[in-house]
Amino acid sequence: MAPMNSILTDTLSSAPEEEIRETLERRLGHFHARQRLGIEHDHESVFGHGINFFHIENWYSIHALFRIALKITGLYWRGQENSAQIQVRHNRIQLCNLPSSFDRFTILHISDLHADMNPRAMERLADVLPGLDYDICVLTGDYRGETYGPFDKALERLALIRSKLKGPVYGVLGNHDTIRMVPALEEMDIRMLLNESVTIKRNHQRIHLAGIDDAHYYRVENFQKATSGFPYREFSMLLSHTPEIYRQAAHANFDFLMAGHTHGGQICLPGSIPLMLQSVLPRHMAAGPWQYHEMIGYTSVGVGTCIVAARFNCPPEITVHHLEQAQRRPTA
Numbered sequence: 001m002a003p004m005n006s007i008l009t010d011t012l013s014s015a016p017e018e019e020i021r022e023t024l025e026r027r028l029g030h031f032h033a034r035q036r037l038g039i040e041h042d043h044e045s046v047f048g049h050g051i052n053f054f055h056i057e058n059w060y061s062i063h064a065l066f067r068i069a070l071k072i073t074g075l076y077w078r079g080q081e082n083s084a085q086i087q088v089r090h091n092r093i094q095l096c097n098l099p100s101s102f103d104r105f106t107i108l109h110i111s112d113l114h115a116d117m118n119p120r121a122m123e124r125l126a127d128v129l130p131g132l133d134y135d136i137c138v139l140t141g142d143y144r145g146e147t148y149g150p151f152d153k154a155l156e157r158l159a160l161i162r163s164k165l166k167g168p169v170y171g172v173l174g175n176h177d178t179i180r181m182v183p184a185l186e187e188m189d190i191r192m193l194l195n196e197s198v199t200i201k202r203n204h205q206r207i208h209l210a211g212i213d214d215a216h217y218y219r220v221e222n223f224q225k226a227t228s229g230f231p232y233r234e235f236s237m238l239l240s241h242t243p244e245i246y247r248q249a250a251h252a253n254f255d256f257l258m259a260g261h262t263h264g265g266q267i268c269l270p271g272s273i274p275l276m277l278q279s280v281l282p283r284h285m286a287a288g289p290w291q292y293h294e295m296i297g298y299t300s301v302g303v304g305t306c307i308v309a310a311r312f313n314c315p316p317e318i319t320v321h322h323l324e325q326a327q328r329r330p331t332a
Helices: 004-014 017-028 030-042 061-073 076-083 119-131 152-163 179-187 243-251
Strands: 087-095 105-110 136-139 169-171 196-202 205-211 236-239 256-259 288-292 295-299 317-325
Touching: 017 030, 017 179, 030 179, 076 119, 087 288, 087 295, 119 152, 152 179, 169 205, 243 256, 243 288, 243 295, 256 317
Parallel strands: 087 317, 105 136, 136 169, 205 236, 236 256, 256 295
Antiparallel strands: 105 317, 196 205, 288 295
């Protein structure tokens, strides 16, 4: 019998375009599905579209130039080795609005797998995951390496990673992902949040987890729809592939934002100073914890690599967020 992940990807790849469209329209609604699919048909450009004017990830000739340059300098193989050295980070967060039942609630945060580009990183991740404890897992997008074309290999490797994860898993799409991946991702029991939310309950208390569709390139985020399922003042967290929407998220009253996309620069100078950062946001928000107004944020540097399978001074990571109830200061 063929492996389940192979069956899923073979079925999806062979499905007629109209059948895929109908499946997505039933899942996401007519407008969202047609909009995302239409933009995907138009999107293979280096200039224009999205938050950035220039999109180096879509300029495929530059990928080979980066590899050649690193090989000439003798750094390529070291960079490849670095790209597989995944670190487990622990991020403890004090949150005033957190219900008491969720004190010490833990979230495993995985981002930017680019699974078909990084077989050694995926093998290392599969080894690390079984030893971790957490309540839920979240995936903040970019499951495949390129921004168009086949995605079967990415889904196959992601299925292996999913088999190592415990408990509920929630995800959003990134700018490298096609919406055609959604049926297969949800068949793996990854609940995709595409301008949607879920409520998590514990001891008669609840928190809310929302996710938006890619806001970096496709610009199909919809905060109003994502927040429509829960009251404005209750504790809420947001999954976004990119942290570039930090202003919108903070003013939508989210307490905690989890994102990725930046890779922390991926190729950095000593001190984790990125040589290039394809994101429009303050540099201190490009990696690790940060705060904007009352909202706490975290930008994962990710597991995988983009453009070239190498990292320098920016090791790959997965993060366990530990939510802790902050003591409220007494009012005068």
